[in-house]
Amino acid sequence: MIEFHLDARSGVSPYQQLVHQVRHALRLGLLHEGDQLPTVKDVVARLAINPNTVLKAYRELEHEGLVSARPGVGTFVTRTLADDNLAAHGPLRRELQRWLAKARGAGLDDPSIEALFATTFRGAAEQQDIA
Numbered sequence: 656m657i658e659f660h661l662d663a664r665s666g667v668s669p670y671q672q673l674v675h676q677v678r679h680a681l682r683l684g685l686l687h688e689g690d691q692l693p694t695v696k697d698v699v700a701r702l703a704i705n706p707n708t709v710l711k712a713y714r715e716l717e718h719e720g721l722v723s724a725r726p727g728v729g730t731f732v733t734r735t736l737a738d739d740n741l742a743a744h745g746p747l748r749r750e751l752q753r754w755l756a757k758a759r760g761a762g763l764d765d766p767s768i769e770a771l772f773a774t775t776f777r778g779a780a781e782q783q784d785i786a
Contacts, residue, residue: 656693657686661702669704673712681736683744692730
């Protein structure tokens with residue numbers, strides 16, 4: 656089961672953070688069709704947020720066809736976003752973990768690592784668009 660977390664410094668609304676986390680879990684194969692999302696009550700208790708925030712996130716996911724709410728039972732995954740390249744994730748994740756360890760060893764803090772990754776990622780995407 657997915658465990659949500661919120662980053663108050665991200666500038667992204669809490670409900671969008673929940674939506675992104677579910678999408679990421681679906682894309683990475685961490686959530687599968689039929690899996691149940693945490694109940695609204697559980698998320699509210701764990702994160703100390705308004706129930707309407709969780710409901711809004713779950714409604715958006717339902718509108719996208721990723722989950723389905725069953726009144727009195729819970730919210731369940733109805734579709735995955737994982738692709739055929741899922742097997743490549745393990746080696747890439749290990750390589751990324753090594754890179755993160757090197758970045759931390761070089762003295763970079765998390766915001767610096769995120770900034771470096773984001774700008775490098777965007778630069779690579781732009782280069783790919785040009786080619």
